[in-house]
Amino acid sequence: MNRKRSQCFWKVKVKSMGKMKSKGFLINSLKGIKIMFEANPSMFLLHVFFTTVHGASWALQVVFMQKFFDAAQNFVADKIDLGTAILYLMGMGLSYALCQLMNGVDNCHALILNKSVGKRTNGLIHQSIDRLNVVEFEDTHRLDFINKAIAGSQNLVWVCLTLLDLVFFYTIYFSFMGWYLFTLKPILGLSIVIVFIPCILSKFAQILSFKKLEEQSAPIRREYENYERCMTDKEFFKETRLLGATDFFTNLYTSSLKKLNRLVFIAQLKKNLLNLILDIVTVIGYGMIIYMLFIFVMNQEISVGAFAAVLASIYRLYSFMSELVSERIGWASENVGTVENFLDFVNERNEPEKRMPRPQKVDIKLSNVSFSYPMTDKMALENISLTIPSGQTLAIVGENGSGKTTLCRVIMGLYEASQGEVTYGDVPVKNLSYDHTSAVFQKYCKYNMTVRENLIISQMDKPTDEAMLMDICDKSGVILKDESYRGGLNPMLGRDFDGTEISGGQWQRIAIARGLFRDSDLMILDEPTSAIDPLEETRLYNDFAKICQDKTAIIVTHRLGSVRIADRIIVLKDGRIVQDGKHSELISRDGEYKKMFESQRKWYVVE
Template sequence: MRSINKGNEKDEIRINAYQLFTKLAPSVFGAAPFALIIAALISILQSVFWVLETMAQHKFFDAATSLTTGKIAFRIVIFYLCILALANIGCQVLNGVINYIFNVLIEKITGKLSLNIHQKIARLSPIDFENTKKLDDINKAINGKNNAVLFTLLVASIFTFYIPYFFFMGWYLFSLKPILVQSIILVFIPTAATQLIRSRIFTKMEDKSGPVRRECEYYENCMVSREYFKETRLLGGFYFFKKQFIDTLKLLQNLRFRATMKTNLIELTMRIVTVCGYYGILYMLFEALMNREITVGAFAAVFNSIGSLYGIMEEIICRNLGSMAQNLGTVQNYLKLLEMPEREGVHYDIPKNFDIVLDKVSFSYPGSSKEAIKNVSFTIHHGETLAVVGENGSGKSTMIRLITGLCTPTKGSVSFGGIDTKKLSMKSLFSKTSAVFQKYQRYQMKLCENIGISNVERNIDKDLLDDACIKSGLNQEDSSFTNGYETMLSREFDGVDLSGGQWQRIAIARGFYRDHELIILDEPTAAIDPYEETRIYNKFAEISKDKTAIIVTHRLGSVKLADRIIVMKEGRIAQIGTHEELIQTEGEYSKLYEAQEQWYREVLV
């Protein structure tokens, strides 16, 4: 279970920091163009002030030295001191302003990138969510989003602060002694090389740790979430998940520890080189002072600023670029998600009375060689009520996914009103369909929102809500709903929780609330007793008279009302016909019906 995905490492296309930046820049810039321009201008101004401060120190120290020898007047020293103080205040003010703007920018841009992710996920094919590799990529992209923001802002500050600062500072040092500039650049190189290596090591680590992290998070969820707690406590699963959680956590920590160890060793070596360079430069400065190539003021100012120059180098290269290099892999995952192929298709107004034609349809889930549906062909006529029955795993839900267009066939075709579902956009495809799935959702929202969410384009309509509730047998005046339609259905948000059957009725009401020409109930009635299920299905058939309706169920008592019944077996259609036809034919259906009829007689009657 805990295997690490090594298979696809070689297929990954790596892109460098420059390519990452050019791809990210448009969405980042679009999120807050005005604030970014202001931030860039202030950053440049800040770099100028930092150099001005060093130059002011130079002048002040020279003036102070001259004062001791009586060459200049005291007021000139005070004048230079005031300039120095102004430069210093300027630096501090600009620093505060830029920090504030950056905090605002991070909020704004993170919001924008989150939105990009959500929009992208909405455009992905639903089948991508059945693919573990793609799920991993989505998970990694969400982690990478925050780093993408930091990365872009860091690159932007390199261009608007660090590079101008080094340029102005270099120019100043060059005017003092040209060799100073070259030696600074030479010291810079080993540190930059370290970060390149670090980036590669951490990108590889991120690829390996993605699937493990997903497992680890899943085990944690199994231990702590309310959804699992009854079962995990009572059946003892808690300790199993705890062990799995600890194992995966250790594996994650181990991966990170190994990567950190490697990079720290390399970094240590390079830092020693850098420190030697630092003292080399100080020695050169001292020599220049002794040879009277520079003044005492220049020596003091450069001596002072060389410390902050190295501080900045440390900050930009070791801290910022370092952590960035470490996270570049996750930033890449964010872009990888944005570049994932989307479900394509054109918009088409499907006619109201459309037939659905399945032609030699076969389907395998991603990563599975087994066909869940095998060469299935039939037509669902508009207005027909179809029931699908069959044993567990026979392919009923998969066929429903193919009929709705949630999945597209691996072989053959499914068409809506003559148009292949592969060619239709998801919006047109789902525009006339409503469904209640086997695994329906329990939204932690108000009752009216839980039902109304299936038709968000329309404002919540009380009459329609009532209608949907009547059809699904949900009594909103029941004492469980303390505040009627406004009752909050969530214990987490100070609301109420409901029984499984009540939740199922809400899910069914949600299905009815949506405007539809095709409606599907894929066994949403397991928690509802057989009598009530039959009542719901009868109601369903009655109200779906002029609509196409598909019912999936195991309880054959509910399917008599269908115009036709399909019996599935091992991914194929074993039988198809009306209840009367099937009951008279020896086969799967009559066997199942007899068994259930006997059960109804013995147990229920």
């Protein structure tokens, strides 16, 4: 059948498949087939038709081959004329041509079907990802599951096509051959089955042993891929080169690779030994079948045409059987787990959550809020009670790891509190959408797009004009007349698409401009100024205070020189609020804030 289309997908590595509780190939394939049918019913039915004709064309070829050889023998014996013999020859030629044509049509249509179904599966995956709670991305098991679901969305078509081919191609061909051989001589049908049994068993043994190999080698592969990244990845290689650590990583890489090669070598050795034994059994089996055929044809129990047709078909039967078991079913059974993940993932929540628009000009209230990240018992936030009146500028300060970023995310509703509640007015934040909220994160995105697109992406539906964008750039410290921005708002940023690479500080300013562009009633700056010098940071925060005059604003920073613009400062320590007040109040009391401020005093001129 030569279905080359699946080859590249067989290379997909599925990790920890053995740990997955699978509902099985049949049930998942049937569910997947339903999705394929719904994606494009006419194309799906056309594919079933092509596959059936393709299967039947191989059967037809066997019939025409027998007919032609019999006709040739009859022509030599003067029983039929040349015209009739040529007709049979043409019939055999046409059946061969039909086979090749259907092979091409079937494979090509499978690719087209894959594209069409791919649109639907990608759409389903994107919808499901859009519905995820952000905190789920912090859970590595959950991330693993999502990654497998994404792989499943790509594998679904090929896994389901395996079932369709099994029913509409292989079953048609094998049933015909079984019937054909049995009607010729029952012993022939039986002998072929006997020769195939060890072949099928050995293929299954190989699948199992390679599955085991995949499980054993997955952690080693991750290990050496990590060492390889440390030497070659854009993010790593400069520092690795500077540290002179390339040899160190090369040694680690080589030793992991050795471990992996050893595992693969043992598995390959077993496989080759098994194949050798199998080949011997098959050759003996073939020899016996050919001997039987010879005896039958000599005794005139079967015709010369039947002898030739069976001889030609034995190899094809074997190769189809081997292709079906080791390649198609082998690959499908390895990857059906990912399809199951995909089906589970897209069915998790059928209805998109309906969230209300976020109310504006209301107080934000946190009542006894605690939060812990997935896969850890440690509380990142503990029993936080806080009311942020509408229009207040609140600064959150504290040492590294005290919970500032986590608190911002809980306030925005990106993370749901493990205990307690966050409300906007009277409405729990979990029932609200993210509109009227703007945030610039510590780890902001560097979109490889134009300056204009980098800004307007925060609110695509907002009408813009050049002057407004220029003004926002100005307030965020994006100096468009700088060399980097030749072309004003239009130059492409980032190297991915041959754009201009700008400095870390410039990227941060672009991120701030993006945050400012979005219409918002709540604005959060989670330390987006680490790559900007302190004086420029102070200027930015002063501008920010003016922009946020009628908004609720939350700023997170380590540099206490900037927090004086805030109406109120809270100090976090180990996930708890330890101080709360204005700068002038906190500086006059002994406590965390004063300690932090004193240690930074040398940076600032204190009025």
